[in-house]
Each structure stands twice: as C-alpha cells, then as structure tokens.
Amino acid sequence: MGIKRKKQSPVCLLEPVSEPFALVIFGASGDLTKRKLIPALFNIYKESLVPERFFILGTARTEYSSIEFRDILSEHVTTDALWQNFKRHLFFQPIDYNDRITYITLRKTLKRHEKTFQTKGNRLFYLAVPPQLTEDIVKMIGESGLAESEGWKRIVVEKPFGWDLPSAKRLNELLQRYFKEEEIFRIDHYLGKETVQDILLFRFANSIFEPIWNRNFIDHVQITASESIGVEKRAGYYEKAGIIRDMFQNHILQLMSLIAMEPPALFEPARIREEKVKVFRSLREITRADIPEYTVFGQYIEGVIDGQKVVGYRDEEGVRKDSHTPTFAALKVFIDNWRWQGVPFYLRSGKRLKRRVTEVSIHFKTVPHSIFKNVLSEEIKPNVLVFRIQPDEAIELTFQTKIPGTTLCFREVTMNFSYRQQDHSMPEAYERVLMDCLRGDHLIFVGQEGVEKAWEFFTPILKFLDKGKKLIFHINDYRAGTWGPPEAEEFIRRDGRQWWVR
Numbered sequence: 001m002g003i004k005r006k007k008q009s010p011v012c013l014l015e016p017v018s019e020p021f022a023l024v025i026f027g028a029s030g031d032l033t034k035r036k037l038i039p040a041l042f043n044i045y046k047e048s049l050v051p052e053r054f055f056i057l058g059t060a061r062t063e064y065s066s067i068e069f070r071d072i073l074s075e076h077v078t079t080d081a082l083w084q085n086f087k088r089h090l091f092f093q094p095i096d097y098n099d100r101i102t103y104i105t106l107r108k109t110l111k112r113h114e115k116t117f118q119t120k121g122n123r124l125f126y127l128a129v130p131p132q133l134t135e136d137i138v139k140m141i142g143e144s145g146l147a148e149s150e151g152w153k154r155i156v157v158e159k160p161f162g163w164d165l166p167s168a169k170r171l172n173e174l175l176q177r178y179f180k181e182e183e184i185f186r187i188d189h190y191l192g193k194e195t196v197q198d199i200l201l202f203r204f205a206n207s208i209f210e211p212i213w214n215r216n217f218i219d220h221v222q223i224t225a226s227e228s229i230g231v232e233k234r235a236g237y238y239e240k241a242g243i244i245r246d247m248f249q250n251h252i253l254q255l256m257s258l259i260a261m262e263p264p265a266l267f268e269p270a271r272i273r274e275e276k277v278k279v280f281r282s283l284r285e286i287t288r289a290d291i292p293e294y295t296v297f298g299q300y301i302e303g304v305i306d307g308q309k310v311v312g313y314r315d316e317e318g319v320r321k322d323s324h325t326p327t328f329a330a331l332k333v334f335i336d337n338w339r340w341q342g343v344p345f346y347l348r349s350g351k352r353l354k355r356r357v358t359e360v361s362i363h364f365k366t367v368p369h370s371i372f373k374n375v376l377s378e379e380i381k382p383n384v385l386v387f388r389i390q391p392d393e394a395i396e397l398t399f400q401t402k403i404p405g406t407t408l409c410f411r412e413v414t415m416n417f418s419y420r421q422q423d424h425s426m427p428e429a430y431e432r433v434l435m436d437c438l439r440g441d442h443l444i445f446v447g448q449e450g451v452e453k454a455w456e457f458f459t460p461i462l463k464f465l466d467k468g469k470k471l472i473f474h475i476n477d478y479r480a481g482t483w484g485p486p487e488a489e490e491f492i493r494r495d496g497r498q499w500w501v502r
C-alpha cells in the first residue's frame with residue numbers, strides 16, 4: 001500500500017502481532033469503539049505492530065454502511081495518509097443482537113473479508129456492549145457457528161464480569177461452553193496501564209524492596225481511586241451498580257492483589273494469575289456484622305468542583321430522588337497470611353471527589369526508637385512509597401532530611417520518578433490490551449477464579465447494600481468537591497492514621 005510506517009526500535013518494547021487476523025467488534029456504534037478501540041488500533045498500526053493482513057468488522061443495531069462507519073471514526077483520529085490506508089480495513093455490518101439470522105449474515109460477510117484479506121480464519125470477537133447484552137451475544141456467537149473456523153478464535157469481554165457471584169458463574173459457564181479458558185480475555189483496562197504493570201517490575205526487579213515488603217516493615221497500605229466526575233450519562237447503570245460493583249470488585253481489588261501477591265517463580269501469565277488468586281483466597285471476610293466497623297459509604301450532595309457548581313447525585317438525570325446507591329466507599333481489608341498478618345489495607349473510591357487520582361501508597365513503620373527525642377519535639381514521619389497510577393504517573397518515595405542550617409530541623413522530601421519526563425511515550429491502556437489479545441498473551445487479563453473470588457468477598461457487602469431503602473442510616477452525605485463524608489476521615493483516624501491523598 002506504499003506508505004512507510006514507523007519502525008519499532010528498542011527490543012524491549014512490545015513484540016508485534018505476527019499472525020493475520022479479523023477483529024469483530026460488537027456494539028461498534030458505541031463510545032468505546034470510537035474513543036478507545038479504533039484510535040488504539042490505529043496507533044499500533046502506525047507503529048507497525050500489526051501485519052497488513054487484517055480487517056475490522058464492526059457490528060451493532062445501528063444501520064451504518066462501511067463508508068458511514070469509517071466517516072464517524074475519522075472524527076476521532078488524526079486523518080493523515082496512514083489513516084487513508086488504515087480505513088480500507090474497516091467494515092460494518094448491522095445486526096440484531098437476538099436474531100440468529102443476522103448472525104448468519106454476519107458470518108457470511110466475515111468469511112468474504114477473510115478471503116480478501118487472507119486472515120487464515122483467525123478471529124477476535126470484542127464485546128464492546130453494555131453488560132446486559134453480553135450473555136445473549138455469547139450465546140448467539142456460539143449457536144450461529146461464528147466461533148467455528150480453521151484459525152484461532154478468542155473473545156474479549158469488558159468488565160463488569162457478572163453482577164454478583166451467581167451471575168459471574170453463569171457468564172463463565174456460558175463463555176466456557178463455546179471458548180476454552182485460554183481463549184477468553186476478561187478486561188480490566190486498569191491493568192493495561194503502564195504504572196499498574198510497573199508495580200510488578202518494581203517489586204520483583206529491585207532487590208532492596210522485597211525484604212521489607214511485609215508486616216515487619218509496613219504499617220499499612222492505602223489505595224485511593226477518586227473521580228471528580230459524577231455519573232454523567234450512566235445513571236441507569238450506576239443506580240443498580242453503585243461504587244462497589246463499579247470500582248472495588250474489579251479495579252481496586254486487582255491493584256491490591258499486585259501489591260500483596262507473592263513472587264511467582266516465573267513471569268508467566270498463568271503463574272501471576274495464580275498468585276493473585278491466592279491473595280483473594282486469603283482475604284478476611286467482612287461479614288454483615290463487621291460492616292459498620294470495616295466500611296463507610298457515602299453519596300454526594302451538591303457542591304463545587306473546579307469552580308463550577310454541580311448538582312447532588314439524587315438530582316442527576318436518571319437517578320431516583322430517594323436513591324440509596326453509594327457513590328463513595330472506604331473499606332478496611334485484611335489479608336490473612338504470614339506476609340500481611342495485621343497490616344490493614346485501606347481502600348477508598350468515590351465520584352465527585354476533590355480531584356481525579358488513582359494512587360497506591362505503602363506506609364512504612366516509624367523508626368523503632370528516635371535518637372532525636374532529646375533535641376526534637378516533632379515526631380519523625382514514616383517513609384511512604386507511592387505508585388501514582390493516574391494522572392501524572394509516577395513512583396515517589398518520601399524520606400526525612402535535615403533542613404540546612406545551624407539548628408536541627410527535619411523536613412520531608414520526595415524522590416520522584418515521573419513517567420512523563422522520560423523519553424518513552426506512554427501507550428494508551430487499550431493499545432496494550434488489544435496487542436495482548438491479538439498475540440494471545442493473558443498477563444494483564446483476569447481469570448475465571450479471580451473474578452469469582454472477588455465477587456465472593458464482596459457478597460455480604462452487596463447483599464447489605466442491595467437492601468436499598470433500609471440503608472438510610474448507613475449512607476452518609478458528602479459535599480461534591482470534598483474527599484468524601486467526614487465519617488471516612490473519622491474511620492481512619494480511629495486507627496491513628498490519616499488518608500494520604502488530600
């Protein structure tokens with residue numbers, strides 16, 4: 001096709017996809033496809049990370065032609081000469097999600113393009129649809145024979161994986177009826193972020209941290225994932241989901257498992273998954289009776305964010321006026337194993353908080369004895385190691401130094417490694433996600449047992465929250481633009497600690 005694509009240089013970067021493929025996107029008229037999937041694919045195409053023999057077949061109820069589909073996607077990328085090339089690989093075929101006949105038509109279209117692009121029957125099905133459609137589409141893919149081909153077949157499912165433990169089990173059973181576990185890619189796009197992946201490298205490629213990575217040296221761990229946005233157009237979903245299903249069962253628990261897991265013998269997806277699952281198996285149950293002590297829930301009321309007045313949750317479009325859906329939660333979690341015995345993990349997430357930040361902070365113990373107590377009135381602050389996942393991705397370590405001068409005074413300084421200041425550009429999470437699906441690499445994806453164990457842990461909390469109206473005394477108001485309800489500050493202060501991100 002005559003246009004030179006940029007050559008990949010350092011060998012440590014991603015291995016290109018070597019095999020030809022067809023990518024079939026369900027729900028391709030939607031937001032994820034336009035804003036994330038196609039721009040990510042176009043980027044990896046520009047980097048010469050995919051072969052020329054590929055095509056993307058979008059499908060949804062909207063009756064786009066392939067030309068219309070290409071035009072709409074053009075609005076979300078820089079339309080240079082390479083785009084003109086790339087867009088010749090894009091096609092659209094409308095479908096009715098519940099009508100088998102339309103899947104059979106889709107299969108015929110797929111086969112026709114497979115012949116043109118010589119993709120050897122390698123098929124990646126991407127379910128970019130709201131979760132309530134997932135089961136129907138999986139069933140139809142199976143029953144219509146779409147998943148039968150002479151090449152490899154894989155399926156990508158976006159979180160949430162189920163709604164609770166029984167529905168997650170049902171979804172897993174259905175997926176495994178038509179696909180083997182190694183053909184199923186459950187995405188938690190947080191795990192595609194460079195900073196999240198770097199947690200493993202940081203822990204297991206630096207010998208100075210692992211010996212102190214345990215209850216002997218670590219006082220506690222905090223994970224904060226805050227958003228300044230509200231529910232936006234997702235009230236229908238959010239009203240039923242709430243903060244636990246939206247953030248804790250997936251992103252936050254996954255982050256926690258990377259911090260807490262044991263080193264696997266080898267850097268292999270299956271071994272890493274197994275170590276993460278062991279963390280989930282060791283979580284101390286929060287029973288119904290424990291909920292008041294180990295959790296705080298909140299819902300935002302009107303407030304000010306970035307100088308703008310914003311409405312409260314109950315005044316958002318699509319939200320019930322008497323809604324008891326929590327938009328904030330703080331949890332104290334323990335891992336019952338030797339490494340972490342007695343070390344609390346404080347987990348916090350919410351909408352309409354002061355600013356958007358996702359951060360893991362490891363709080364080390366204070367010095368066992370201060371030799372400065374006779375000359376210094378202030379307390380020596382403990383070291384804190386921070387993984388900032390977003391924004392301004394960074395790793396930071398705080399420590400104490402002397403303020404220059406004749407008197408003895410301490411100051412806390414921060415050693416900072418900022419990803420943005422380095423030479424390499426930060427790839428978008430979806431670039432990594434798509435590359436790994438196309439190469440069959442499971443490292444950043446979630447396995448069946450991991451999903452089910454995470455649901456199991458949250459089952460008593462979800463049962464409690466799903467009681468709805470009876471919760472009136474348990475959901476605390478917090479003003480939009482703050483760090484959550486005052487009860488969450490009190491929650492950690494009770495333990496003699498305070499939230500790190502302020």
Ligand SMILES: NC(=O)c1ccc[n+]([C@@H]2O[C@H](COP(=O)([O-])OP(=O)(O)OC[C@H]3O[C@@H](n4cnc5c(N)ncnc54)[C@H](OP(=O)(O)O)[C@@H]3O)[C@@H](O)[C@H]2O)c1
Nearest residue numbers: 027029030031032033060061062128129130131158159160
């Ligand atoms: N958007 C993001 O940035 C993002 C980020 C991370 C994860 N995700 C996940 O990715 C998936 C897709 O997200 P999205 O934002 O692209 O979703 P979306 O725009 O709401 O929906 C995708 C497509 O699904 C079809 N659809 C939507 N609601 C439907 C309904 N009630 N019944 C039948 N069809 C319906 C629509 O296509 P037709 O009407 O043409 O059929 C729509 O264009 C979700 O699971 C989401 O949680 C999204």
